[in-house]
Amino acid sequence: AEDAVLERLNSVLEPSRLLVLAEKGGDVSLDSSEELPSEFQNTEIRANDDFRIFATMNPGGDFGKRELSPALRSRFTEIWVPSVIDRHSIDLVVEKTLSSVKTVSKELLGQVRTKMLDYVE
Incomplete structure (x- = not known):
């Protein structure tokens, strides 16, 4: 603002x-x-x-x-x-965020989650 x-x-x-x-x-x-x-x-x-x-x-x-x-x-x-940098902590955030998505299969969400975590590293 x-x-x-x-x-x-x-x-x-x-x-x-x-x-x-x-x-x-x-x-x-x-x-x-x-x-x-x-x-x-x-x-x-x-x-x-x-x-x-x-x-x-x-x-x-x-x-x-x-x-x-x-x-x-x-x-x-x-x-x-402080910034969250370890994979496990980031995974907790991503998992919680994606858990509200109901229109996509759990398998696809798991793949998206893995890609996101790989990108962050």
Whole structure:
């Protein structure tokens, strides 16, 4: 997401849990004496008490990635998960992912799984 979009999350993560929609779109022309129609004015949205946000990201140093701002980053608990590189661990992920495919024979899924694992190595 764009930096400006991500930074808008800061206010939702404050104790007030408030998000202000200041730019709701639309095209309106006004002279100096007119007031902005209500549908184009700021709207405040307060997050529910049960609101939670979970986020994942690749390291900012990866190609094409940006670092989060210190203000936003400090609001999350970071858990570093190293790359999965051993065949057995990758096989567990692939097997779990392919197990939801019901329209293909188990034999063909096994062949696909083997090809995927061979490719990773």
